[in-house]
Amino acid sequence: MIGIFDSGVGGMTVARAVEKVNPSCPIIYYGDLARTPYGSKSPETIIKYSRQNTEFLLSKGAKLIIIACNSASSVASEVLRKEFAVPIFEVITPAVHKVLATSENGRIGVIGTRATIKSDIYNRQIKDGAPDFKVFSQSCPLLVPLVEEGWLDHRETKMIVRRYLHPLKLKKIDTLVLGCTHYPLLSNLIRHRVGKRVKVIDSSEAVALELQQYLEANPDLAAELSCDIASSFYASDVTDAAIATAKRIFGRNIDLIKVDPYC
Amino acid sequence: MIGIFDSGVGGMTVARAVEKVNPSCPIIYYGDLARTPYGSKSPETIIKYSRQNTEFLLSKGAKLIIIACNSASSVASEVLRKEFAVPIFEVITPAVHKVLATSENGRIGVIGTRATIKSDIYNRQIKDGAPDFKVFSQSCPLLVPLVEEGWLDHRETKMIVRRYLHPLKLKKIDTLVLGCTHYPLLSNLIRHRVGKRVKVIDSSEAVALELQQYLEANPDLAAELSCDIASSFYASDVTDAAIATAKRIFGRNIDLIKVDPYC
Numbered sequence: 001m002i003g004i005f006d007s008g009v010g011g012m013t014v015a016r017a018v019e020k021v022n023p024s025c026p027i028i029y030y031g032d033l034a035r036t037p038y039g040s041k042s043p044e045t046i047i048k049y050s051r052q053n054t055e056f057l058l059s060k061g062a063k064l065i066i067i068a069c070n071s072a073s074s075v076a077s078e079v080l081r082k083e084f085a086v087p088i089f090e091v092i093t094p095a096v097h098k099v100l101a102t103s104e105n106g107r108i109g110v111i112g113t114r115a116t117i118k119s120d121i122y123n124r125q126i127k128d129g130a131p132d133f134k135v136f137s138q139s140c141p142l143l144v145p146l147v148e149e150g151w152l153d154h155r156e157t158k159m160i161v162r163r164y165l166h167p168l169k170l171k172k173i174d175t176l177v178l179g180c181t182h183y184p185l186l187s188n189l190i191r192h193r194v195g196k197r198v199k200v201i202d203s204s205e206a207v208a209l210e211l212q213q214y215l216e217a218n219p220d221l222a223a224e225l226s227c228d229i230a231s232s233f234y235a236s237d238v239t240d241a242a243i244a245t246a247k248r249i250f251g252r253n254i255d256l257i258k259v260d261p262y263c
Numbered sequence: 264m265i266g267i268f269d270s271g272v273g274g275m276t277v278a279r280a281v282e283k284v285n286p287s288c289p290i291i292y293y294g295d296l297a298r299t300p301y302g303s304k305s306p307e308t309i310i311k312y313s314r315q316n317t318e319f320l321l322s323k324g325a326k327l328i329i330i331a332c333n334s335a336s337s338v339a340s341e342v343l344r345k346e347f348a349v350p351i352f353e354v355i356t357p358a359v360h361k362v363l364a365t366s367e368n369g370r371i372g373v374i375g376t377r378a379t380i381k382s383d384i385y386n387r388q389i390k391d392g393a394p395d396f397k398v399f400s401q402s403c404p405l406l407v408p409l410v411e412e413g414w415l416d417h418r419e420t421k422m423i424v425r426r427y428l429h430p431l432k433l434k435k436i437d438t439l440v441l442g443c444t445h446y447p448l449l450s451n452l453i454r455h456r457v458g459k460r461v462k463v464i465d466s467s468e469a470v471a472l473e474l475q476q477y478l479e480a481n482p483d484l485a486a487e488l489s490c491d492i493a494s495s496f497y498a499s500d501v502t503d504a505a506i507a508t509a510k511r512i513f514g515r516n517i518d519l520i521k522v523d524p525y526c
Binding site for chain 1 (some may be wrong): 286296297298299303304305307377389404405408409410414418419422423426498500501502505
C-alpha cells in the first residue's frame, strides 16, 4: 500500500493523481486535520508532525510514503529519509524536474505557503539543476483558506490571485509552479491570470508520474504495493467542510475515518 | 495570576483588555499556535485541546482561567467548568449580557467562526435572556486568516467583510456581536460597513469588565491573583507572523516563549 499524508485534505489532489496512474495500488491517506494548516507553522513543528504522520502510515502497512504537502516536503523530507527505511517521495523534486524539462526562457515563478517559500527549496533545487535559471517566489497564504471555503470562483478570490501573481507577471516568467497541493483547485483561475504562454506545473501530477516511473523500474516493490484491498482515508479530525473538499477533489464521496494517534 | 488561553494570538485582544482594567494582576497567556486555528475544527477536538490548555495554565500557577477564544468558549466551557475547580470565564456570556443591556429593537447580528456559529450558543444565550429577541448569525471563516495576514485595510478584506455582513444589514440589526477575538482588529472596517446606528459589541472588552466586577465582589481572590511578577506569554509554536500580530495587538513587543506540553 502507498501511504500519503498531508496537513489536511489538499493532499488528496496527489492521492487522486496517484490513483489515476496506479489504479492497482491501494492508498492509505492520512490528513492531519486536527492540526491543519502546516504552512503557517515553524519548521520544527512541521518536522515533528511529519514524523508522527509517517509512523502512523507505516503502522497501517504502508511500504512507500508520499509527502503530499509542499510545506512538509520543504522542511521535513530530508529528516524523514534519514529516519525511515522505506522510499519517501515528496512533491518538490518531481515538480522541479518538470520545470527543468519545460522552461524555455529560464524564468520561473513559484507560489506556495509561507513555510514553503521561506524554506527556499524550489529556488535551491532549480538552481542545482540549471544554475542560470532565475526563480521568483511568492507566498500566497490566503489561497489555502479560500480553497477550503470553496470560494473557487468568487470575485474576491480572483482579486487576491491577481494581487499575488502580479509581481511574477512583471518578471516575465514562462513557467509557474503550483507549490501547494491546494492550488490545483484554483488552476483555471491561475492559468487565466498568468496567460496562455506561461506553463503551469501541478506538483500533484508531477509526483504521480515520477512514482509511476519508479515503480516500473522497481517491479518487486510495485508487486508488493499492489493488492486487492480498497484505499482508506484517515484524518485526525473530521468536519463537514473537509468532507465537502474531499468530494470536490475526488468527484465522489470519500469516507474519512477519524483517528487520533498523536495529539 | 490570571490564565488566558486561545488557539493563537487573537486572544491577546482579551489579554490586553484584562491588563487595562486589572493592571495589578499578572497574566499567563497560552496560545496553541501549533494547532491553530480552532474555529474550523470539530467540537470534540476543540474540547480536548481546551482541557490541555487549562491544565497547562494551572500547572503554571493560574488561579482563574479565561477562555479567550469564542470557538473554545462555545463548545468547551461547560466541560471545563465541570472538570476544574477554579473560576472559568469565557467570552460569550459577557458579550450576551452587553447585548441584552444595549439592544433597543431586539434584532441582533452575530459573526464568528464556523465552530462558534454552528454551536448556536449566542442565539441560545440571548434567547434565554430575552425570548423575543431575534438573532441572525453569520460565520465568517476568512476573517481570521485575513487578520493573521495583517490585511486589515485591503480592498479584498473590505469586499469580504461586505459580503459577510450584507445579509445581516438586510435584517435591520441594531447590535452586532464580534464573536471572535480576531475581529476587534477589523472593527473600524466592520463599524463602517454596518453604519453608525448599529452598536458593535467587542467580546474582549466585555469579558474584561465582567472580570473586574467579579474581582470587586471577591476581594480574597483578587488579592490572591494580584502579585508583583510580570505577565508571561507562552505558545506551542512561535513564528514571525505570530510575533507581528502580537505586537499589533499590544502595541509593544511581546516575548513569546515556546512550550510544547501536549503535542
